[in-house]
Amino acid sequence: MTSTILITGATAGIGAASARLFVHNGWRVIATGRRGDRLRALQDELGDALLPLELDMRDTESLLRLGELGGEWGEIDLLLNNAGLAPPTDALQDADYPKLETSIQTNVTGLVALTRSLLPGIIRRKGAVINLSSVAATYPYRGGAVYAGTKAFVRQFSLDLRCDLAGTGVRVTSIEPGMAETEFTLVRTGGDQAASDSLYAGVEPMTAEDIADTIWWIATLPPHLNINTIELMPTRQSFAGFTVSRTDQA
Structure with missing residues (x-):
């Protein structure tokens, strides 16, 4: 029996790499994202095993309707909540509020709406939910208040969701990557390739394919095993030191 995964943010990076990996291993993939041209290109590459759905994670009504998908595409075994973005790394007091709100709507509100919409079917199929959090959920840095806050939400949401689903057979995992070279920084900086x-x-950063391989490993574990959280970093990345602000000694 063919399994089905729904991947948000499948137009690039980890989402696109995961779509390729799952299709190549015989799964059906529902790929969502804002950039329809990229979704269509991905379908051209991967064929009829991929269903492209152009939507924005801020469109709550559309997300809630995804639970009404019919036929074989409605039998979703795995939800990969991958879509997410970060505002610029301005200190909160200097930040542009609409950009903060976009991150919150995408990373938190949309994720909750979609998960709630698909859960009844996932429960029936004893499936799984994999959420993409970040090491930012644990380790703070200047300019990361809102992004890190949303990813801390994702991490805690995953843990509490697992509590809600206890006894259903549904597995829930929070994946928390460190530096992975995707389009993340390009989006965050408004397309500044030099900054990326x-x-x-x-650094020899992780790749989208590295994270996709981890997602595949988790998805294909025996159903009696649950990975609660998993944190990954490139070997050259470690934990930040403390910042100290000193008084003027002059």
Whole structure:
């Protein structure tokens, strides 16, 4: 029997890499994202095993209707909540509020709406939910208040969702990656390729495919095993030191 995964944010990075990996291993993939041209290109590449759905994670009504998908596409075994974005790294007092709100709506509100919509079917099929959080959920940094806050929500949401689903057979995992070179920084900086290149230079960062492989491993574990949380970093990345603000000694 063919299994089905719904992947949000499948137009690039981890979402696109996961779509390729799951299709190549015989799954059906429902791929969602805002950029319809990229979704259509992905369908051209992967064929009829991929169903492209152009939608915005801020469109709550459309997300709630996804639970009404019919036929074989409505039999969803795995929800991969991958879509997410970060506002610029301005300190909160200097930040542009609409950009903060977009991140909250995408990373939190949309994720909750979609998960709630699909859960009844996932419960019937004893499926799984995998949520993409971040090491930012645990380790703070300047300019990350809203992004890190949303990812901390995702981490805690995953743990509490598992409590709600106890006894149903549904597995829930929070994946918390560190530096992975995708379009994340390009989106965050408004398309500044130099900033992205500078951030990852000499780090040997993780790739989208590295994270997709981890997602595949979790998805294909025996059904009696649940990975609650998993944190990944490139070897060259470690934990930040404390910041100290000193008085003027002059």
